[in-house]
Amino acid sequence: MSKTAKKQTPKSGDEPTARVTARPQFHPDNRGMALDLDWVRDVRINLSAVEARAATLPKRRSVKKVWQAAWLLKAISCIDLTTLSGDDTAERVRRLCHKAKTPVRADLIEALGVQSLDLQVAAVCVYHAYVETAVEALAGTGIPVAAVSTGFPAGLSPFAERVAEIRRSVAAGAQEIDIVVTRAHVLGGHWDALYDEVLAFREACGEAHMKTILATGDLSTLRNVGRASLVCMMAGADFIKTSTGKESVNATLPVGLVMARSIRDYHERTGMRVGLKPAGGISKAKAALDWLAMIREELGREWLDPGLFRFGASSLLGDIERQLEHHVSGRYSVDYRHPVA
Numbered sequence: 001m002s003k004t005a006k007k008q009t010p011k012s013g014d015e016p017t018a019r020v021t022a023r024p025q026f027h028p029d030n031r032g033m034a035l036d037l038d039w040v041r042d043v044r045i046n047l048s049a050v051e052a053r054a055a056t057l058p059k060r061r062s063v064k065k066v067w068q069a070a071w072l073l074k075a076i077s078c079i080d081l082t083t084l085s086g087d088d089t090a091e092r093v094r095r096l097c098h099k100a101k102t103p104v105r106a107d108l109i110e111a112l113g114v115q116s117l118d119l120q121v122a123a124v125c126v127y128h129a130y131v132e133t134a135v136e137a138l139a140g141t142g143i144p145v146a147a148v149s150t151g152f153p154a155g156l157s158p159f160a161e162r163v164a165e166i167r168r169s170v171a172a173g174a175q176e177i178d179i180v181v182t183r184a185h186v187l188g189g190h191w192d193a194l195y196d197e198v199l200a201f202r203e204a205c206g207e208a209h210m211k212t213i214l215a216t217g218d219l220s221t222l223r224n225v226g227r228a229s230l231v232c233m234m235a236g237a238d239f240i241k242t243s244t245g246k247e248s249v250n251a252t253l254p255v256g257l258v259m260a261r262s263i264r265d266y267h268e269r270t271g272m273r274v275g276l277k278p279a280g281g282i283s284k285a286k287a288a289l290d291w292l293a294m295i296r297e298e299l300g301r302e303w304l305d306p307g308l309f310r311f312g313a314s315s316l317l318g319d320i321e322r323q324l325e326h327h328v329s330g331r332y333s334v335d336y337r338h339p340v341a
């Protein structure tokens with residue numbers, strides 16, 4: 001631990017969990033249910049209350065020093081390390097997988113005294129074309145490969161092709177499938193069509209975990225976000241995910257709050273747990289801490305776990321590593337010392 005860190009007196013309640021663990025302790029257990037349209041239509045969102053609550057999160061007393069490093073390590077364990085670019089190559093995906101296995105430089109891990117954590121990210125997320133490359137590069141690590149699917153990002157290819165795409169990625173070794181929904185179903189209030197679509201995708205995923213991307217930036221209202229969250233959970237989603245990273249507005253805290261509260265309501269009424277994955281535009285350690293604080297306050301510590309919470313992010317890890325270096329040495333290094341892929 002750094003000299004700076006030793007001087008701090010951590011406040012009780014600042015610790016991310018009783019013990020920082022790098023492997024999932026909890027898992028989604030959503031079996032889905034019949035579409036309950038009354039419940040869906042009943043969803044109401046108090047916009048100003050949600051915005052006011054979200055605005056308090058970045059302003060709240062930040063978690064300091066000793067515990068901040070622990071929270072940042074927790075954040076790393078929850079990252080779906082992602083590359084979803086038109087210029088992706090097998091070499092870039094292999095570099096990303098290497099980073100997934102060793103997300104923080106060995107000297108920093110040693111200085112933090114957390115060698116025993118065997119820290120890894122939660123998953124590596126790629127297009128179908130790179131699933132096999134990633135599976136091969138991650139063999140023996142236990143890190144699952146997530147494939148974006150169903151015509152990502154717009155989700156407008158023919159339905160049969162979208163279903164076939166899921167099956168191809170599962171056959172190639174993807175253990176997690178990030179599907180996109182048809183936004184028109186949400187915008188038109190066609191909840192039965194949305195339910196049937198997600199149910200078919202769920203069936204095609206088989207044993208693979210299904211993360212349902214709502215593309216919230218396309219959904220027009222927070223009420224639509226709340227209703228779509230609920231329908232996707234009823235259809236059996238393991239996770240609900242905010243965004244593809246390609247919409248003009250991606251993961252925001254108000255959207256995250258609405259989704260987290262939908263997960264909480266669903267859990268309270270059915271007893272089943274669904275995970276949350278904010279994705280798109282989360283690139284700073286401070287933003288990651290705001291999300292983790294929100295999750296702890298809205299869903300409880302159980303959800304602060306890679307089994308129930310993920311960040312979909314391509315560059316967040318670099319900034320977290322930079323903050324950890326600052327924690328250890330008291331200095332900030334330049335960005336290029338923390339390449340991701």
Ligand SMILES: O=C[C@H](O)COP(=O)(O)O
Pocket residue numbers: 082084125243244245246279280281282283312313314315316
């Ligand atoms: O699902 C993950 C996102 O596409 C990543 O978005 P990002 O590149 O803004 O971090």
